[in-house]
Amino acid sequence: xxxxxxxxxxxxxxxxxxxxxxxxxxxxxxxxxxxxxxxxxxxxxxxxxxxxxxxxxxxxxxxxxxxxxxxxxxxxxxxxxxxxxxxxxxxxxxxxxxxxxxxxxxxxxxxxxxxxxxxxxxxxxxxxxxxxxxxxxxxxxxxxxxxxxxxxxxxxxxxxxxxxxxxxxxxxxxxxxxxxxxxxxxxxxxxx
Numbered sequence: 001x002x003x004x005x006x007x008x009x010x011x012x013x014x015x016x017x018x019x020x021x022x023x024x025x026x027x028x029x030x031x032x033x034x035x036x037x038x039x040x041x042x043x044x045x046x047x048x049x050x051x052x053x054x055x056x057x058x059x060x061x062x063x064x065x066x067x068x069x070x071x072x073x074x075x076x077x078x079x080x081x082x083x084x085x086x087x088x089x090x091x092x093x094x095x096x097x098x099x100x101x102x103x104x105x106x107x108x109x110x111x112x113x114x115x116x117x118x119x120x121x122x123x124x125x126x127x128x129x130x131x132x133x134x135x136x137x138x139x140x141x142x143x144x145x146x147x148x149x150x151x152x153x154x155x156x157x158x159x160x161x162x163x164x165x166x167x168x169x170x171x172x173x174x175x176x177x178x179x180x181x182x183x184x185x186x187x188x189x190x191x192x
Contacts, residue, residue, distance in 0.1 A: 015162025110164025
């Protein structure tokens, strides 16, 4: 994984654990190895669209893949960003995390849920100023942590994005064992 905050690194690990341990019930060792990448592969500004965010995350994963070749089975790039859309004539702005995974099984992207930025924080700002108005520090769990009072954090957002990317990457290749509800309302495991 491209070096990032501890929250990002732990989030990637949590996403892999959720997919392989919880979803597939397969005991696999999961180790996230942070790697430094060249400054040219890192974007200094907060991406302002889903497309920019995915391109940034993909460039991080590609830089690692180029630097280390087949040394690792997965190369992961994660990025948080903003995206906007018009709804009923008003532009709404959201924060969301994206993960791009490159590896032996191919390439896939996954995203966390979106969280709207309260309009009162960004009213009157132009597109370039919006990223400066979004609250968030590493200690407070990033943008998402600041907006949710730490009920969700950069770590949980990255875990969700990573889990979604793995689900796409292995769809039809590895099958999960979903929980099904039994006759008495209890849960039981069922192989697919």
